[in-house]
Amino acid sequence: MMAVEGPFLAAVIARLPDPKFNLAAWGVAFAFAILVEAPIIMIMSASTALAEDAASFLKLRNFTYVLNAIITAAMTLVLVPPVFDFIIEDLIGLPDEVAHLTYGALFLLLPWPGAIGYRRFFQGLLIRDSRTRLVAYGTVIRLSFMAATALVLYTQFSLAGAYVGAAALSAGVCAEALASRLMARGTVRRLLESARDENEPLTYRRIAVFYYPLALTSTLALAVHPMVTFMLGRARFPVESLAVLPVVNSLSFIFRALGLSYQEVAIALLAKNREHVKQLGRFALWLGLASSLGLALVGFSPLAHVWFETVSGLSRELADFAITPTQIMVLLPATSVLLSLQRGILVQDRFTRPITWATVIEVGGIVLVLLALTRGLDMIGATAAAIAFVAGRLAGSGYLVAPSLSVLRGRTERAPAGV
Numbered sequence: 001m002m003a004v005e006g007p008f009l010a011a012v013i014a015r016l017p018d019p020k021f022n023l024a025a026w027g028v029a030f031a032f033a034i035l036v037e038a039p040i041i042m043i044m045s046a047s048t049a050l051a052e053d054a055a056s057f058l059k060l061r062n063f064t065y066v067l068n069a070i071i072t073a074a075m076t077l078v079l080v081p082p083v084f085d086f087i088i089e090d091l092i093g094l095p096d097e098v099a100h101l102t103y104g105a106l107f108l109l110l111p112w113p114g115a116i117g118y119r120r121f122f123q124g125l126l127i128r129d130s131r132t133r134l135v136a137y138g139t140v141i142r143l144s145f146m147a148a149t150a151l152v153l154y155t156q157f158s159l160a161g162a163y164v165g166a167a168a169l170s171a172g173v174c175a176e177a178l179a180s181r182l183m184a185r186g187t188v189r190r191l192l193e194s195a196r197d198e199n200e201p202l203t204y205r206r207i208a209v210f211y212y213p214l215a216l217t218s219t220l221a222l223a224v225h226p227m228v229t230f231m232l233g234r235a236r237f238p239v240e241s242l243a244v245l246p247v248v249n250s251l252s253f254i255f256r257a258l259g260l261s262y263q264e265v266a267i268a269l270l271a272k273n274r275e276h277v278k279q280l281g282r283f284a285l286w287l288g289l290a291s292s293l294g295l296a297l298v299g300f301s302p303l304a305h306v307w308f309e310t311v312s313g314l315s316r317e318l319a320d321f322a323i324t325p326t327q328i329m330v331l332l333p334a335t336s337v338l339l340s341l342q343r344g345i346l347v348q349d350r351f352t353r354p355i356t357w358a359t360v361i362e363v364g365g366i367v368l369v370l371l372a373l374t375r376g377l378d379m380i381g382a383t384a385a386a387i388a389f390v391a392g393r394l395a396g397s398g399y400l401v402a403p404s405l406s407v408l409r410g411r412t413e414r415a416p417a418g419v
Contacts, residue, residue, distance in 0.1 A: 006250030014313030047124030146172025235381030259337030266344020362396030
């Protein structure tokens with residue numbers, strides 16, 4: 001359901017004035033917001049794995065609140081004019097029309113990182129408590145508030161498209177954060193009433209040691225979006241590439257999203273002796289095949305023009321730009337499922353360091369391939385980015401094969417805090 005968000009907002013922005021500049025600005029602003037929220041993304045895995053009693057819940061909650069305050073301060077720092085001008089003008093080199101729109105959109109996204117951290121913490125508690133249906137209800141609330149905000153701004157106000165998208169996204173995630181807290185009341189009450197585990201008490205140091213590799217992993221993974229934005233700004237057809245890439249990523253995310261939550265599923269269902277790994281692996285295989293075939297069905301058929309022109313509202317020129325990257329990204333949904341299963345196995349075993357190294361390999365691969373294709377071969381930016389995303393993901397996931405198998409064969413020691 002979350003995957004509907006991107007295509008919907010892109011379709012709204014594409015139907016407002018100056019769609020090319022606004023889509024480009026929306027893509028840049030969203031890339032920065034994603035980067036700032038990166039350190040808090042994995043808090044859902046942490047709360048799923050570690051919130052076992054009252055003491056661990058309270059420490060994890062405090063840890064989450066402090067981290068939320070830090071990332072919100074970082075988002076504010078980006079909005080300081082000299083800092084923003086340096087990043088946008090000196091580093092990325094965006095046109096003035098896109099830079100101005102990006103600043104306003106980023107300002108409207110200021111509540112986004114903290115709200116993401118808040119709701120993911122409580123969603124992790126719900127997953128641990130096997131109340132996953134409530135997570136889906138929260139997403140319905142998010143989409144409803146997002147869509148209502150976008151439609152009201154679209155029909156009743158004369159705002160730039162990038163501003164409409166940012167305001168709608170912030171409204172939706174804030175509503176979901178509040179709903180997640182309310183729906184987790186029963187789970188929180190049971191945790192607060194549970195007895196403390198005296199054998200292995202959770203300390204802030206243990207949380208930090210466990211969480212640091214996960215936070216570094218998500219930061220590295222999501223940092224690739226601003227880096228790609230930077231390189232696309234200096235590649236062939238920069239504005240067109242920046243305009244279509246968020247639309248292509250939104251379509252790809254519809255199918256990749258089917259596997260993203262599988263990490264928490266694996267953590268919750270593997271059990272300490274990992275007796276359910278065959279069932280989880282079999283399900284992951286079929287899920288991966290189905291999700292990639294779904295994207296291929298769109299990318300390699302007339303449905304591509306229907307999606308990009310009729311649904312997303314792109315011009316014929318931009319739709320043509322979008323089709324080739326979409327076809328290249330067909331492998332990403334399947335690799336997303338595989339990566340989620342591998343990470344779930346390692347997080348459940350509290351052996352998180354290989355996850356960080358896999359992300360380093362993936363990000364490094366993306367940057368190197370993109371540089372080679374845009375600087376060396378002068379390839380169109382959006383096409384080069386799609387190839388780089390696939391190449392990096394294959395390299396990172398390939399690295400995790402050995403440590404995942406090692407865990408399943410019982411050849412690693414279960415670390416007390418995740419090293």
